[in-house]
Amino acid sequence: xxxxxxxxxxxxxxxxxxxxxxxxxxxxxxxxxxxxxxxxxxxxxxxxxxxxxxxxxxxxxxxxxxxxxxxxxxxxxxxxxxxxxxxxxxxxxxxxxxxxxxxxxxxxxxxxxxxxxxxxxxxxxxxxxxxxxxxxxxxxxxxxxxxxxxxxxxxxxxxxxxxxxxxxxxxxxxxxxxxxxxxxxxxxxxxxxxxxxxxxxxxxxxxxxxxxxxxxxxxxxxxxxxxxxxxxxxxxxxxxxxxxxxxxxxxxxxxxxxxxxxxxxxxxxxxxxxxxxxxxxxxxxxxxxxxxxxxxxxxxxxxxxxxxxxxxxxxxxxxxxxxxxxxxxxxxxxxxxxxxxxxxxxxxxxxxxxxxxxxxxxxxxxxxxxxxxxxxxxxxxxxxxxxxxxxxxxxxxxxxxxxxxxxxxxxxxxxxxxxxxxxxxxxxxxxxxxxxxxxxxxxxxxxxxxxxxxxxxxxxxxxxxxxxxxxxxxxxxxxxxxxxxxx
Amino acid sequence: xxxxxxxxxxxxxxxxxxxxxxxxxxxxxxxxxxxxxxxxxxxxxxxxxxxxxxxxxxxxxxxxxxxxxxxxxxxxxxxxxxxxxxxxxxxxxxxxxxxxxxxxxxxxxxxxxxxxxxxxxxxxxxxxxxxxxxxxxxxxxxxxxxxxxxxxxxxxxxxxxxxxxxxxxxxxxxxxxxxxxxxxxxxxxxxxxxxxxxxxxxxxxxxxxxxxxxxxxxxxxxxxxxxxxxxxxxxxxxxxxxxxxxxxxxxxxxxxxxxxxxxxxxxxxxxxxxxxxxxxxxxxxxxxxxxxxxxxxxxxxxxxxxxxxxxxxxxxxxxxxxxxxxxxxxxxxxxxxxxxxxxxxxxxxxxxxxxxxxxxxxxxxxxxxxxxxxxxxxxxxxxxxxxxxxxxxxxxxxxxxxxxxxxxxxxxxxxxxxxxxxxxxxxxxxxxxxxxxxxxxxxxxxxxxxxxxxxxxxxxxxxxxxxxxxxxxxxxxxxxxxxxx
Numbered sequence: 001x002x003x004x005x006x007x008x009x010x011x012x013x014x015x016x017x018x019x020x021x022x023x024x025x026x027x028x029x030x031x032x033x034x035x036x037x038x039x040x041x042x043x044x045x046x047x048x049x050x051x052x053x054x055x056x057x058x059x060x061x062x063x064x065x066x067x068x069x070x071x072x073x074x075x076x077x078x079x080x081x082x083x084x085x086x087x088x089x090x091x092x093x094x095x096x097x098x099x100x101x102x103x104x105x106x107x108x109x110x111x112x113x114x115x116x117x118x119x120x121x122x123x124x125x126x127x128x129x130x131x132x133x134x135x136x137x138x139x140x141x142x143x144x145x146x147x148x149x150x151x152x153x154x155x156x157x158x159x160x161x162x163x164x165x166x167x168x169x170x171x172x173x174x175x176x177x178x179x180x181x182x183x184x185x186x187x188x189x190x191x192x193x194x195x196x197x198x199x200x201x202x203x204x205x206x207x208x209x210x211x212x213x214x215x216x217x218x219x220x221x222x223x224x225x226x227x228x229x230x231x232x233x234x235x236x237x238x239x240x241x242x243x244x245x246x247x248x249x250x251x252x253x254x255x256x257x258x259x260x261x262x263x264x265x266x267x268x269x270x271x272x273x274x275x276x277x278x279x280x281x282x283x284x285x286x287x288x289x290x291x292x293x294x295x296x297x298x299x300x301x302x303x304x305x306x307x308x309x310x311x312x313x314x315x316x317x318x319x320x321x322x323x324x325x326x327x328x329x330x331x332x333x334x335x336x337x338x339x340x341x342x343x344x345x346x347x348x349x350x351x352x353x354x355x356x357x358x359x360x361x362x363x364x365x366x367x368x369x370x371x372x373x374x375x376x377x378x379x380x381x382x383x384x385x386x387x388x389x390x391x392x393x394x395x396x397x398x399x400x401x402x403x404x405x406x407x408x409x410x411x412x413x414x415x416x417x418x419x420x421x422x423x424x425x426x427x428x429x430x431x432x433x434x435x436x437x438x439x440x441x442x443x444x445x446x447x448x449x450x451x452x453x454x455x456x457x458x459x460x461x462x463x464x465x466x467x468x469x470x471x472x473x474x475x476x477x478x479x480x481x482x483x484x485x486x487x
Numbered sequence: 488x489x490x491x492x493x494x495x496x497x498x499x500x501x502x503x504x505x506x507x508x509x510x511x512x513x514x515x516x517x518x519x520x521x522x523x524x525x526x527x528x529x530x531x532x533x534x535x536x537x538x539x540x541x542x543x544x545x546x547x548x549x550x551x552x553x554x555x556x557x558x559x560x561x562x563x564x565x566x567x568x569x570x571x572x573x574x575x576x577x578x579x580x581x582x583x584x585x586x587x588x589x590x591x592x593x594x595x596x597x598x599x600x601x602x603x604x605x606x607x608x609x610x611x612x613x614x615x616x617x618x619x620x621x622x623x624x625x626x627x628x629x630x631x632x633x634x635x636x637x638x639x640x641x642x643x644x645x646x647x648x649x650x651x652x653x654x655x656x657x658x659x660x661x662x663x664x665x666x667x668x669x670x671x672x673x674x675x676x677x678x679x680x681x682x683x684x685x686x687x688x689x690x691x692x693x694x695x696x697x698x699x700x701x702x703x704x705x706x707x708x709x710x711x712x713x714x715x716x717x718x719x720x721x722x723x724x725x726x727x728x729x730x731x732x733x734x735x736x737x738x739x740x741x742x743x744x745x746x747x748x749x750x751x752x753x754x755x756x757x758x759x760x761x762x763x764x765x766x767x768x769x770x771x772x773x774x775x776x777x778x779x780x781x782x783x784x785x786x787x788x789x790x791x792x793x794x795x796x797x798x799x800x801x802x803x804x805x806x807x808x809x810x811x812x813x814x815x816x817x818x819x820x821x822x823x824x825x826x827x828x829x830x831x832x833x834x835x836x837x838x839x840x841x842x843x844x845x846x847x848x849x850x851x852x853x854x855x856x857x858x859x860x861x862x863x864x865x866x867x868x869x870x871x872x873x874x875x876x877x878x879x880x881x882x883x884x885x886x887x888x889x890x891x892x893x894x895x896x897x898x899x900x901x902x903x904x905x906x907x908x909x910x911x912x913x914x915x916x917x918x919x920x921x922x923x924x925x926x927x928x929x930x931x932x933x934x935x936x937x938x939x940x941x942x943x944x945x946x947x948x949x950x951x952x953x954x955x956x957x958x959x960x961x962x963x964x965x966x967x968x969x970x971x972x
Contacts, residue, residue, distance in 0.1 A: 280947050287901070287952035291937050303947040318948040405880045405945050439768065465768040467795070472880050474795045475780040478764055 039159055039206050040174050046076045046144060047161045047204050049109040049170035050085055050118065050132060054101035068101065071170075073163050073202035074108070074132065075215055077144050077262050081137030083108065083118065084215055084262065085202040087130040090123055106132055109170050113138065122265025126343055127187075127258055128217060131265035144204075146255040147211035152179045152190045156208050158252070160192070160216055162200025170199065179252070189251040190214075196250050205252045217253040275350040276374035277316075278309015280402070281341070283332045284321055292321075294359070298331040299323040300341060306398060307408040314369035316358065323364075324357035345371065382446045383416060386453045388482050390422015391415060393435060395446050404432070405472070412436040412469065413449045427479040430470065437467035456481055533647075536709040540649060541661060543711025546599045547574040547634035548651045549581050549622070550658040551606070551703065553591035558867045561893030563860035565592065571652030571704030572596070572620065573713055574633040579624040580745060582737055583703030584718050585611040586678050588618050589855070596622055597658060600630040610744030613682040613855060614752070616718055617737055618703075619744045634705065637712030639733035642691065644669055650695040650717055650729065652704025664695030664727065670813040671730060676719075682855060683874070687820040689813055690730040691715045697729025706731040752823035754851035756786020759819070761812045762798065769798050770839040776800045777809035777818055779835075783877065791833065791844040801834035802846070823851065857920050858890055863931050864938075864955055865896020866903060870920035879906065886910040886943060887923045901951040903942065910948075911941035931957070 054068040074085030089103040107115035116138070122131030152158070160175040177194030196203075200216055207213035255262075267273070284299035300322040305312045322330055325344060332341050348354060350373045357366050375398050376382070383394040393413035401408055412434040418425040435443050438452035456464055460483035468477050549572035557566045570587030574580070581596075588594060594606040604626050609619040624631070643666065650662045671692045676685035693706060697720045706715035715731030743750050760780040766773035776798040782788045793799075799807050803825055809818045825831055830845045856869045869875070869890040876884050886908040892898050903909075909917060913930060917923045930938055938953040 282947075282949050285952075287937075287954065288950055291939055291952045301950055303944075303949050319950075402946055463764075463768075465765065473758055473781040475758070476760060476765055476768075476778065476796070478768070 036159055036174065036176065039210055040161060040172070042142075043144075043161055043204055043206065043212065044172040045111050046142065047163060047172055048074055048076060048083065048111075049163050049166075049199060050074045050083065050202075051107045051109065051115070051166075052089060052103040053105045054089065054103055057100055057102045070103075071166065071199060073199040075144070075202065075204045076134075076141055079137065079141050079143050081118070081134030081141065082121075082262065082265070083132040083134070084258070085130050085132060086217060087123055087125060087128045088201070088218065090120075090125075090130055108132070108134055110138060111170075111172065122261065122267065124258070124261060124266050126347070127253065127261075129253070129258060129261070131261070144212045144255075146259065147207050147209055147213045148256070151188075151254075152182075152207065152213070152252065154179055154182060156190075158192065158208065158213070159206040160194070160196065160200060160203050161206070162196060162203035162216070165199060173200070175200070183251065187257060189217075189253060191249060191251055192216075201250060212255065214252045214254040214257075216250050218250055273350060274346050274374040275348055275352065275371040276309070277311045277345055277354070278306040278372065278374075279311045279316065280304040280306070281332075281338050283334050283338060284323075284330075285333050289333070292362070294321075294323075296323045297329060298333040298337070299359075300330055300332050300338070304402075310354075310369055310372040314367055316356075316367070317360070319360070321359040322356055323359060324355075326355050384446045384450055385417070386450070387419075388457065389424050389453060389479065390419030391424040391429065392417035393446060393449050396434065400432075400434070404434075406434075406469075410434065410469070411442070411444045413443055413446055423479055423482060427466075427477050429466065429468065429477055429479070432470075433477075434469040435466050436469055436474070437465075439465050457483060459483075536647075537649065537663065540707055540709050540711040541651075544573065544634040544649075544651060544705055544707045544713060545659070545661070546630055546632045548572075548599050548659060548704065549574060549583070549606075550597040550653045551581075551583060551587060551620070552595045552597070553588050554593045554595075556590045556592050558858045558860065558869075558890055561866045561891040561896060561898065563858070563862075563867060569653050569656040569700045570702045571700065571717070573651075573703075573705040573716075574622070574631070575636055575713065575741070576633050577624070579622040579627070579633075580609065580741065581606065581620045581622060582705075582713075582716055582741055583618050583620060584716065585613050585616045585618045585684070586680075586718075587703045588620055589613065589678070589680065594620055596620075598622075598627055598631045599659065600628050602626075602628040602631070610748040610750075612740050612744060612750045613678055613680070613684055614686055614750070614851075615688065615732065615736060615740050616676075616678065616684045617716065617732060617740045617744075619741050634707075635712050636734050636738055637708055637710065637714040639691070639714050639735045642666055642669055642708075642714060647709055648693055648695055648714065649707050650693065650697055650701060650704060650731075651707065652701035652717060654696065654698030654700045656700050660701075662696040664693050664729075666691060667694050667728075668692040672813045672816065673730075674812070674815075680855065685732075686816065687823060688733055688736045688816050690719075691733055693729045693731065694727035695729060696727065697731075701729070751827060752851040753825040753827045753829075753848035754786070755788045755791075755822055755825075755846050755848060756783035757781070757788045757793065757799075757822075758783075759809055759815055761809050761815065763810050766798075769796065769836070771798045771836050773810060775806060775808045775810070776836065777807050777815075787846050787849050791846045793833070793835065793844065793846075794837070797835045797837050797842075799833060799835040800841075801832070803831035803833075822848075856888075859887075859920060859924055859927075861898075861927055863957060864898050864927075864953055865893040866898040867891045868909065868920065868923060871908065879908075881908065881943075886917050887920050897953050897955045901940070901953045902949075903940070903951055903953075904944070906944075907949075908943040909940055910943050913939055 049071050051071045054070060072085050072089060074083040076083050091100045106118040108118045109115050117135045118132045120130060121133045156179045158177060162173050164171045164173050175194045177192040179190045180193040181191035183189040201218050203216045204212055205214045205216055280303040282301040282303045284301055302316060302318050302320045304318050305316050324330060332338060348371055350371055352371050353368050354371050355368045377397060381394045381397050383392060385392040394416045396410060396414055400414055415429055415431050415433045418431055437443060441452055443449050461481060463478050463480045466477045466479060468475055551570045551572050553568055555566045555568060557564050570583060572581040572583035575582050588608060589611050596606045597603050604622050606620040606622045609621050611618040646666045648664060648666055654660050669691060671690040673685055678684050697717050701717045704717050705713040706717050708714050714734050716737050717729060717731045719730045721728040740750060757779050758781040760778040762773050762776050762778050765778055779793055779795055779797040779799060781795055782793055801807055807818060809815050825848050827848055827850050830847050832843055833846050834843050856872045856875060858867055858869045860867050867890045868887040871884045871886060871888050889903055889905055889907040891905055892903055912926050915926050934957050936955060940951045940953060942949045942951060
């Protein structure tokens with residue numbers, strides 16, 4: 001008895017695809033599209049659930065830290081097993097490594113198969129897209145052929161293929177809807193008139209011509225949706241994961257905007273070779289604009305110029321107010337807008353000349369200098385775990401210098417993790433300690449620490465003496481080694 | 488009314504627990520009669536000793552109810568607490584803790600005969616957590632006398648002791664136990680004000696119940712002599728873990744406080760480590776000397792050329808030994824007792840070679856930072872003392888430090904935070920708290936509604952605009968004399 005009703009409904013759906021609705025127009029709608037079921041069956045295997053575990057980048061003292069499992073939807077785009085998905089699971093760099101959660105252990109759930117391991121291979125924070133690759137792509141993955149240069153218009157009908165939640169084994173689900181807004185900035189995107197549930201962000205969008213046209217993405221909003229800023233790294237009541245103010249409307253991201261990225265995914269960690277000015281920034285808020293009676297719509301107050309950075313070499317100083325970048329006014333008045341300025345600098349790239357207008361003591365000045373390469377962050381810093389000593393160390397980064405108020409010339413390695421009841425923890429070493437010497441050997445980087453650990457393994461002393469900087473004071477920590485007496 | 492009173496008392500006690508960070512240890516350890524009976528014929532003797540000891544010290548016990556001036560969350564306020572003390576001289580000097588009476592506006596004392604008298608603050612010493620107050624013995628009434636102070640070097644672990652005081656405000660309580668340890672070492676102790684304390688002594692540990700409110704009260708032996716000043720307990724996890732300051736240190740500090748009102752100490756700027764277990768790495772035997780763990784830049788030790796890793800064997804021709812960490816307080820005290828501003832020889836071993844240098848000792852500043860409430864802007868500030876400058880690793884002592892910001896105040900709105908150093912206000916550089924106070928008064932008097940503040944925050948420099956509306960408390964929106972319903 002149910003079947004006839006379903007049958008009665010299905011023939012109506014292609015009508016939507018064909019744009020046979022009032023107000024629909026444009027060249028694409030003139031092409032007759034295949035039936036929704038055909039579209040669905042053709043592309044459902046390309047839409048996959050990706051599960052992952054979020055854990056702190058660095059384990060907090062005295063425990064593993066919080067672990068969260070979550071899932072996103074992604075689209076397999078080629079036969080090598082490249083997957084495009086949302087960058088939501090990837091936090092902004094620069095957060096506290098002990099509380100900021102990073103995604104690890106990606107598993108891709110192919111329809112009707114066992115989960116397959118995947119690795120993150122690329123990240124585009126500006127587009128909020130991430131790229132994953134299956135370690136062993138199964139045979140028969142159908143590469144997507146994108147509609148070239150196709151544009152959508154208001155009223156165009158599209159099909160979205162997403163996924164149901166884990167409770168329903170990530171079964172594919174489709175939605176049909178109309179384009180109900182065209183967005184031009186920060187780039188061309190299309191809003192849809194449908195409410196997408198479950199795992200649909202990252203899902204595939206099929207255009208009126210029946211060809212894949214883009215994915216459903218969430219735009220990164222510059223401003224948080226309300227005045228109550230969401231604290232970083234909270235599980236929302238919907239169970240989805242948001243990092244800071246990274247929330248937005250679901251929008252169609254046309255493939256044409258990132259086709260080149262699919263051909264060659266952007267580096268996973270842009271931090272590896274980011275360009276930077278080398279300043280710590282404070283937004284020029286309305287109060288400061290008023291107070292200083294400035295005729296600008298925003299700007300950046302330099303809170304600190306990092307030693308040896310491009311800004312330092314160019315002579316910028318704390319207290320200078322940047323008001324223009326590359327001839328365009330800087331419109332930063334709030335904390336959450338600083339990230340966009342940083343991205344602008346990153347987009348320019350290493351070596352490019354930056355043209356700045358700034359105010360010093362009320363006087364307008366201009367300056368141009370080449371951008372340098374940003375130093376490493378906690379995310380990209382070299383790190384090394386020594387299983388025998390029960391300690392993980394990483395190189396000192398600029399955040400340590402700033403956060404611990406250290407001399408910029410401080411050398412050593414930072415204790416980022418200690419094995420519970422491991423030799424180093426038993427000796428009283430603490431996370432964030434900076435190891436400056438092992439016995440009499442100065443430690444300058446991770447390699448020199450590793451060399452000393454190897455020496456200990458070879459010489460097998462009963463104990464070793466670490467010279468450590470802890471909260472600005474030095475001390476000696478004697479670590480008993482597991483090697484002593486084992487010769 | 489009764490209900491109201493009870494509530495008030497409990498509030499005060501709850502606040503007391505927080506303010507003094509002396510945690511609750513459970514009340515046990517009463518010597519059961521059966522226990523004494525096991526030593527045949529001794530039951531009477533023990534009980535009699537306890538009575539006699541009690542009678543020697545109880546008349547000297549003081550229940551202190553100070554009203555403290557506190558700066559919390561950006562506001563100046565008052566806090567009623569309870570503590571204990573002991574009269575130790577015929578003319579009414581009372582020993583107690585700095586953390587009991589340190590910032591008292593008023594000191595009301597209830598004596599053993601339940602007579603209530605006001606006391607005068609004689610002197611405090613945050614570094615030892617000891618303090619002396621004075622009551623007028625002529626007003627004390629009958630039945631109040633001073634207690635004798637004993638000798639804390641003659642104590643033994645296992646010796647029976649009693650604690651007297653006002654645990655949780657319950658005045659004139661006596662608890663009984665034994666000395667559990669005589670050389671308990673706490674490396675990092677701080678007072679509720681954040682000031683470092685307990686640097687110069689190891690602690691007498693006892694299982695006689697010590698609770699909040701016992702602070703400042705006497706620990707006595709069976710001879711009825713005060714052998715320690717109860718000061719702390721282990722919070723939350725422990726039971727019957729009370730700690731007292733040895734009376735010999737208290738005697739010395741008290742006499743100095745009475746004579747001069749403050750304690751002068753010398754400072755050389757070294758943080759020390761024990762030598763045990765580390766000697767082999769420095770090529771020294773582990774039976775003498777103390778290891779230099781850290782040298783404060785610009786300190787006398789730095790000027791003398793001492794470095795981390797040096798093993799110091801003599802200071803001012805006196806042998807130095809900190810083989811175990813329990814010996815570190817003695818070494819600290821020996822240095823504190825060196826004459827101030829005098830050049831003293833120091834002998835040390837570096838890379839196996841004996842060397843000498845001379846140290847020019849300096850005064851160790853112990854002044855508690857003065858605070859100021861800026862009611863119209865919603866925060867409190869504190870002067871940058873030498874100690875704070877060192878702790879926060881500030882390049883100088885310029886500016887004033889934000890010690891607290893009231894939630895939703897104008898200061899909060901402007902983004903000011905605790906530990907921000909305010910360097911410049913309205914283009915006027917700040918050099919001291921008194922100068923800041925003048926600038927603040929000027930600006931408030933002129934009703935300026937846009938105030939630019941330049942702040943040093945760690946290594947950063949930030950700007951903030953305060954937008955006060957005078958006569959209105961930002962946090963409540965209430966206006967004075969607004970009447971209303």
